[in-house]
Amino acid sequence: MRKTGVILMNLGSPDSTEVRDVRKYLNEFLMDKRVIDKPFWLRFLLVKGIITPFRAPKSAEAYSTIWWKEGSPLIVLSERLREAIQKKTDLPVELSMRYGNPTPEASYNALLKRMPDVEEVILVPLYPHYAMSSFETAVEHMKKAHKKNNYSFALKVVPPYYKHPAYINALSESMRPYLQEDFDQLLFSYHGIPVSHIYKTDTTNSFHNLNSPEECCTHEAAQATCYRYQVMTTSRLVAKALGLSKKQWQISYQSRLGRDPWLLPNTQVRLPELPGEHIKKLVVACPSFVSDCLETLEEIEMRGKEDFLKHGGEKYTYIPCMNTCEPWIDALLQLIEETATSAG
Ligand SMILES: C=CC1=C(C)c2cc3[nH]c(cc4nc(cc5[nH]c(cc1n2)c(C)c5CCC(=O)O)C(CCC(=O)O)=C4C)c(C)c3C=C
Ligand SMILES: [Fe+2]
Numbered sequence: 001m002r003k004t005g006v007i008l009m010n011l012g013s014p015d016s017t018e019v020r021d022v023r024k025y026l027n028e029f030l031m032d033k034r035v036i037d038k039p040f041w042l043r044f045l046l047v048k049g050i051i052t053p054f055r056a057p058k059s060a061e062a063y064s065t066i067w068w069k070e071g072s073p074l075i076v077l078s079e080r081l082r083e084a085i086q087k088k089t090d091l092p093v094e095l096s097m098r099y100g101n102p103t104p105e106a107s108y109n110a111l112l113k114r115m116p117d118v119e120e121v122i123l124v125p126l127y128p129h130y131a132m133s134s135f136e137t138a139v140e141h142m143k144k145a146h147k148k149n150n151y152s153f154a155l156k157v158v159p160p161y162y163k164h165p166a167y168i169n170a171l172s173e174s175m176r177p178y179l180q181e182d183f184d185q186l187l188f189s190y191h192g193i194p195v196s197h198i199y200k201t202d203t204t205n206s207f208h209n210l211n212s213p214e215e216c217c218t219h220e221a222a223q224a225t226c227y228r229y230q231v232m233t234t235s236r237l238v239a240k241a242l243g244l245s246k247k248q249w250q251i252s253y254q255s256r257l258g259r260d261p262w263l264l265p266n267t268q269v270r271l272p273e274l275p276g277e278h279i280k281k282l283v284v285a286c287p288s289f290v291s292d293c294l295e296t297l298e299e300i301e302m303r304g305k306e307d308f309l310k311h312g313g314e315k316y317t318y319i320p321c322m323n324t325c326e327p328w329i330d331a332l333l334q335l336i337e338e339t340a341t342s343a344g
């Protein structure tokens with residue numbers, strides 16, 4: 001048996017709701033070339049000159065409406081997830097963040113302290129879908145720190161699990177209790193990305209049918225890195241597991257930033273429109289996030305609800321992320337086990 005350790009990796013949060021900490025976090029996040037894929041000089045000008053100065057005070061205020069006494073919900077929930085997995089495995093499990101703390105070095109070193117002769121580390125990106133601004137940047141960041149520090153252990157990555165039966169089961173079961181009461185539609189609101197990212201990660205030059213709400217690309221190699229295809233697949237499989245007909249659900253994309261074209265339809269645009277389309281009782285789930293965070297608690301649970309009800313909606317139910325629910329812990333243990341025993 002190889003000596004194996006595990007690192008869970010999520011996005012990260014500012015250290016506090018102080019504007020200076022939010023500014024530092026936004027600068028690190030948005031200067032990532034996989035998040036804003038512009039030439040360095042343009043990204044620098046946009047981020048340091050326009051986006052961060054305007055956004056930091058607003059984001060700080062938004063963070064202060066969801067912050068817990070223990071800290072950022074995303075960090076606290078990710079740490080609770082680590083603890084819950086640790087209770088069910090003998091492998092040492094650590095947590096890392098793409099931006100802010102704990103850094104990859106801190107988590108590798110924490111793992112080495114617990115298991116000095118570790119031979120392989122299984123990296124679990126806490127993103128079910130592939131996007132260059134989420135999954136890819138997390139993996140590349142961990143690989144970079146691995147190479148820089150010349151660690152002797154191997155690094156293995158859990159691939160995107162957007163259609164893995166254990167993940168689909170966990171997501172469906174976490175949602176099921178919220179669909180017992182009468183509702184008109186379920187909205188899957190995924191984090192949006194710029195359309196250009198879909199083409200940038202596609203090495204096959206495939207056609208992505210952006211006009212179709214039901215299909216994207218058909219080439220398997222393109223699907224492996226197509227965020228849109230993957231979120232559509234997750235939604236279809238979850239809807240099937242929950243016994244929903246096609247008329248009972250739809251997809252939209254949230255958290256848009258900047259002027260470039262992003263995936264459509266946009267959640268912020270759709271929420272006020274839905275009551276006019278006879279969708280008065282809405283249930284909303286956010287499956288691109290596995291832990292609740294600013295984008296789910298503030299944008300969807302709070303602001304989204306207000307907007308929907310203001311425009312004639314009657315009932316709005318937000319479904320929390322999987323966080324530490326039991327089937328999710330079991331799914332992660334299965335993904336870790338499968339990756340540890342895989343040849344890669
Ligand atoms: C160009 C901008 C952004 C892209 C592309 C993007 C993709 C992306 N993000 C997540 C997950 C999360 N994003 C979160 C916050 C957040 N996202 C952006 C911008 C882009 N994200 C910003 C500027 C922020 C900061 C907050 C704000 O000012 O709105 C979070 C929450 C973090 C927290 O602390 O709670 C998550 C999680 C994914 C999965 C993704 C691509 C699929
Ligand atoms: Fe984001």
Ligand SMILES: [Fe+2]
Binds near residue numbers: 198217229
């Ligand atoms: Fe596609």
